[in-house]
């Protein structure tokens with residue numbers, strides 16, 4: 001039976017949430033209000049457009065369509081400046097070990113991310129070559145918790161959704177995986193990712209034996 005693995009990017013492979021936070025905070029401050037690290041939690045796994053809508057709600061700011069587009073653009077320019085400086089040291093612990101193990105066992109690997117910057121980030125940290133398919137914010141019309149991004153990824157690696165295993169750090173991402181009838185694995189706080197089939201704090205807590213079991217070896 002063929003099995004495939006789908007990885008979320010931010011919060012699973014790299015911790016780019018801190019850069020998203022700094023860029024959103026800068027915009028909020030320019031617009032005259034505060035944006036906290038706690039509020040940034042709501043932005044995880046959420047599209048750029050939706051993030052700006054939430055941010056403007058927080059600041060009670062109304063925008064014309066033109067302003068909205070300008071602010072989305074400005075935020076991304078700031079974010080890209082952070083990405084520019086990224087390297088392999090920012091890969092989260094033991095992610096390469098898991099990718100290497102899957103590659104060795106000829107298991108297809110896909111990325112399923114909400115980010116439109118997924119490809120350049122994977123390239124920067126040197127992990128691009130591991131991925132047989134990359135589905136990201138540029139490929140989808142419906143955001144997580146809609147299963148679209150994961151279903152497209154499954155299709156591209158030619159694995160039935162029921163045989164796909166998804167690593168996710170966001171509540172919306174776990175819901176998307178479950179909606180796709182995939183096996184969801186929560187990476188992060190188990191008390192938040194309650195809908196996940198399995199939970200791990202991070203990859204250091206996950207043994208290769210657990211992955212072997214998942215792939216039936």
Ligand code: B16
Nearest residue numbers: 009010043044045048113114115116
């Ligand atoms: P961009 P993921 C998501 O990535 C982030 O968690 C979320 O905070 C961000 O707003 C979204 O990507 C869009 O990112 O502005 O780069 O298109 O967790 O789905 O890999």
Ligand code: MG
Nearest residue numbers: 008010011169
């Ligand atoms: Mg994520």
